[in-house]
Amino acid sequence: MKEAYKLDKAAFQLDGKMPLRQAIPLGLQHVLAMFVGNLTPLLIITGACGIAGGEFAELQLSLLQNAMLIAGIVTLVQLFSIGPVGGNVPIIMGTSSGFIGVFNSVAATMGGGVLAYGAIMGASIIGGLFEAVLGFFLKPLRKFFPAVVTGTVVMSIGLSLISVGINSFGGGNNAKDFGSMENLLLALFVLVMILFFKHGTKGFTSSSSILLGIICGYIAAFIMGLVLPTTGVTADGVEYTKAWVLNWQKVADAAWFEIPRFMPVKPVFDLRAILPVLIMFIVTAVETVGDISGVMEGGLGREATDKELSGGVICDGVGSSFAALFGVLPNTSFSQNVGLVAMTKVVNRFALATGAIFLVLCGLCPKLGALVSIMPQSVLGGAAVMMFSSIVISGIQLITKEPLTGRNLSIIAVALGVGYGMGANAGILAQAPRAIQLIFGGSGIVPAAMVAILLNILLPGRKKAESETVKEEAKEKAAQ
Secondary structure (H helix, E strand, O other): OHHHHOOOHHHHOOOOOOOHHHHHHHHHHHHHHHHHHHHHHHHHHHHHOOOOOHHHHHHHHHHHHHHHHHHHHHHHHHHHOEOOEOOOOOOOEEEOOOOHHHHHHHHHHHOOHHHHHHHHHHHHHHHHHHHHHHHHOHHHHHHHOOHHHHHHHHHHHHHHHHHHHHHHHOOOOOOOOOOOHHHHHHHHHHHHHHHHHHHHOOOHHHHOHHHHHHHHHHHHHHHHHHHOOOEEEOOOOOEEEOOOOOOHHHHHHOOOOOOOOOOOOOOOOOHHHHHHHHHHHHHHHHHHHHHHHHHHHHHHOOOOOHHHHHHHHHHHHHHHHHHHOOOOOOEEEOHHHHHHHHHHOOOOHHHHHHHHHHHHHHHHOHHHHHHHHOOOHHHHHHHHHHHHHHHHHHHHHHHOOOOOOHHHHHHHHHHHHHHHHHHHOHHHHOOOOHHHHHHHOOOOHHHHHHHHHHHHHHOOOHHHHHHHHHHHHHHHHHHO
16 A cells, blocks of 8 residues: 555656656646636636627637646647757746736737737747747857846746735735635635645655645535535625635536637737837747756756756747647746645656647536636645745755855845836836836846846956856766
8 A cells, every 4th residue: 555655766766667647646736726727817817808708609618628628738848859849848838928918918909809919929929930040049148047037037937926825825916805714714724734745744645746736625615515505696786706716617517528719819019019028039039948957846846957948948939939839828837836736846758748738628618627727716825835935946056056145145135126127016117117017026036136147247256267167067967
């Protein structure tokens, strides 16, 4: 019996062969961690373009179905690569939320409608190809991304996601019962169960703690629905369904099989959309470098290689262009899953591939997707607060790989203080030009990355730091 629960050592190896009975649950918990985040940007942007319901309801459902299919396919390419496309790294790909601010602006500029969404798709095709070209030239640019820069970017990614996790912990800030005791206690229960499985058990159950915690959350929400009132009334006297209630009707209504639609929205190539989106793809490349650095440091305890970073960024770009052909927003590395790898140390590509295949199946079988999509936000939040904080820890581990000199401390302090602070409090840019608001006001990741890169170039002592890093790497190789 003990052997059944003992996690195969291959789980902690990139290319290890592990049994399917263990690989599937480990891959599935990655899907659960990113499923809602993979669909949310589409819901927001289709809403901003005015194609979220009514006569466009069928189109929106088709786009959501395609989003799951594309995420699975692009993840498989990232895991195993096709030529130079893909870094062979344990990264889950999905619909990026980093573009929401820019796409909202494009929708407003273009006047909304299918035309505006088509312009977003056209800009994504061009921008994705542009990022892929950047990936090919990443090796000569690598000197601008030492551990102090990538570590700061990884930290800012984690910090920006913590507030997202806390919002889910309370039931989702759009929920009418946000912060209710039911939501908070359900999220707390999931968190406690994750800690129990993580530290109270060993082997397979310990590494599957996120999945098991979420399953416990489903069970708890089901029991709550039997013994507690499932509806509430707002101050205006309007009745609503509580956020933690499982909507089984959505699963019953979903089809068993449906063929994805190719190019459901015709791409439109308009400079008003292309120019701001190109800038965001540069930022996305930096974020992907941070994600890959974070996952390799958190999961394998080493820095990412030039080939891994280059292939990863190229996959980001090509995957985004491919996604646009199916009406899906840019597909990039998912920071949520970086936290999951850092927490469990499971880096096996085959295990993650089972999760990617499940996403593909969700794209072909809407009923499977519906089963995951009914997950209460508070259940996800109970897991997210721990996963997202793990990304911050990975950033700290990256930073401390180099000596914390006065120069490095200045880069970290200014990047997080000014850069991240500016992104986290976008109101400070209210009087700035629209372009600056779009680039720096969306999240703390962008300004923190820009400030860290700029300071690393401008502050004296960079060449000395680079030579010391080369010496350290030489010593490590000699020791091996």
